[in-house]
Amino acid sequence: MKDLVANQLVKYLEKRGVKHIFGLCGHTNIAFLAALSKSTKIRFINVRHEQIASHAADGYARVTKKAAVVLSHLGPGLTNAATGVANAALDSIPLVVIAGDVPSHYFGKHPHQEVNMHADASQWEIYRPFVKRAWRVDRPDLFPEIMEKAFVLAESGRPGPVLVDVPMDIFSQEIDAALFERLDYNVKVMQKPSINDELATRIVKILAEAKNPLIYAGGGIMLADAAQQLREFVDHMGIPVAHTLMGKGILPDDHPLTLGMTGFWGTKYINEKCQGADWVLGLGTRFAEADCSSWYPEYAFNFPPAKLIHIDIDPGEIGRNYPVEIGAVADIKQALTVFNRVAKKLYPEAKQNEALNQEIALYKKEFKASNKSLEESNTFPMSPQRILADVREVLPRDAIITTDVGWNKNGVGQQFPIYEPGSILTPGGYATMGFGSPAALGAKIAAPDKVVVSLIGDGGFGQNPAVLATAAIEHIPAIFVIMNNYAFGTIAGLEKAHYDTTFGAVFEKDGQPYSPDYAAIARAYGVEGIKIRSAEEFKPALKMAIEANKPCVIDVSMLNNPVPTAGHWNIMDIYSPGKHVHHVSTN
Known part of the structure; x- marks a missing residue:
């Protein structure tokens, strides 16, 4: 039986148990989207930026422990997604990225958005430094075998992302369905090595x-x-x-x-x-x-x-x-x-x-006592320790936390108790600003019965505020707690400590601290938005957001005090040799 490659690809993904695909449309992948629209087993999570798609898929894969699927357009779509895919690579998270490409019969002729500065139709090479493998599908009859290899490689050994680059005309060509059906006999989960x-x-x-x-x-x-x-x-x-x-x-x-x-x-x-x-x-x-x-x-x-x-x-x-x-x-x-x-x-x-x-x-008792005054402080803007303590007190033991970078990553790692394996999702190796909020979308989709909270700075949330459109449209009740210090706070503290300036690291307008009203932005997207005005307001607001079971942004002003550091980082020796200076407060 002959059938379109796009139709057979959807059937293949259904058989593999894929339930969600994260992505964004483009003229190179709409044949696949048209086929996907007929699926009753796969839900397409539509985003407004491809980096959101790759980070959301990353969060989803961390919770499900299976390869997540990202759909991308060629050129700028693929490069937009690259940051999230690289983040997944450095944290060993399995993704299968399916990207459209220029028509195969126009390779090298500079069709719209072709990447070919050093080789014709070579956009797939953009991902070579960080994916486990990148395939370009040059013939439709090879597509089934490539897809099978892609999933196996993504999930085997040290997991990680792979790229399957598909010239757009391949999606619309006919193929013998038997080429996909024969893959049904292939084992989907490989046995893993042990020790004797x-x-x-x-x-x-x-x-x-x-x-x-x-x-x-x-x-x-x-x-x-x-x-x-x-x-x-x-x-x-x-x-x-x-x-x-x-x-x-x-x-x-x-x-x-x-x-x-x-x-x-x-x-x-x-x-x-x-x-x-x-x-x-x-x-x-x-x-x-x-x-x-x-x-x-x-x-x-x-x-x-x-x-x-x-x-x-x-x-x-x-x-x-x-x-x-x-x-x-x-x-x-x-x-x-x-x-x-x-x-x-x-x-x-x-x-x-x-x-x-x-x-x-x-030790734990003494460490907790050393933070007691900060955790109970009514100062506003709030101390970061008070924010974390209130969040931990309100959240269920098995709630899922996604972090970004700054206090919400380093301070959480040091001071925020985690009680269930896999209930904290952090951008580790790549330390990507902007990971936290889209990862929360993916985590909530993967674990709809769990409370999911993204702890994220204003710098990180400002990277991808369009996550709110997806949260609203797809009814994803994640909660975004913006720890807002009006700065790229960690870098500001580092620069202040070593060079006595915060140039380029703080957000100002006409010499005054500046921040958008993220609660108002949330409401503009159709999402609940709460602007915290005092330390006492924060905990009740978070409780209310959890009980509402709707997407919600909580914008809370925070002091930019550094995370305490007892270890060392070689960059300190580069900035200030022999002085053992770390970060300082910019407040």
Whole structure:
């Protein structure tokens, strides 16, 4: 049976279980959209900017743990989406980007919006630095096989985005439906590598006999859906857990063995526990710069004399930043499953370290007390600590938080308790401003029964305010809390500390602080908008927004005080050598 490629593509996606596609129309992809309009199984989430589509798909994929689909137009559509796709790449989030391209019979003739400065019809090469692979579909009969490979590659090994670039005429050509139907016999989920009992026994014995063992948990544990297996291992072996920014929430922050986030925005206690470890089991982590204080041994990890066991699905990450005593390429869930079996066989009774538990509990109590005055302050503009404390008090334990950059990322990583694995979505490796609000759309679509709140700065929200159009039209009841300090606040504090100016980093009009009325903007989009006038108004407003179950913007003025830093970042040595200056308040 012959059928249009566009029709068969929709059927293929339905069979794969795709329920949502995020994207924006263009003349190169409307044949596919026309076919999609007939689907009763796939909902198209229409956006006003392709970066919104890629960030929303990213948030959706983090919650579903499956590849999300982005639909893009050629040229500017594809480059608009690129930031979100690159963000997904650096955080190992699986996306399948389907992009229209110029007609194949006009390659090299400069048809409308063709990219061919160095090769004809070469727009797909724009994505080569950050996608796992980019395909251009040169023949319709190859399209089915390419789509199958795209999903498998996106979700296998270290997950990540892929690009399928489709000349627009390919969508409208006929193809033998059997070419797609034969893919039904293909396995859709690949078996993942593990470790053997011999290696697991060796590692478990080392950790059991170590004087100060430590588990360092990264976002790879979340990607592997292995939080339950990690907790089982920690509870049985009694080993404390420090984590990366992306690893936050893997163990609940109120678990007795959770230390917290390390590095530049980590605390002195947590960083010192890492320095004092004799054996470290690194799981699903890149040992990235901010998490490791630019790898300075006096601030974070000290390898050697400490020894590292590093397990990751990506062999390229093992030994990249620190020397490794034992390295293993494995899926973290599979590896932890073996660890648990071996540990319970070697040590039937769970190991207890009440002294360590009490030490960690005392640290947490003292850290909480050190922020008490700021968390309870009635100052307006509000202290960031008060905003975070009020949000945590109001939200259910399993609410999903999306962050952006600045206080809402670094301060949340340091001070905001997360209790359920996967309930915080953060732009880690790329640290993309503008991620938080569209990611909340994707998260809410993926988990409609969960409360979803985007904590985002005014700089970040200003990147993509058109998320509100999608929230309104698609009835997506996400809540956007704008922590509004009238600035690119983190950069302003950094510039002020080192150069005694905030030039280019604060928002002013005629010498006075300036901000749009984001609550009024929300109402103009048909979304509830609340402008907070005092600290006492904030918590009731957030409660009301949650109960209303509608999209809502809460615009709250915030002091631009820096996130406390106990670690180090090499950029400080570039700005002010030998002075150990970090950020300062600009208020």
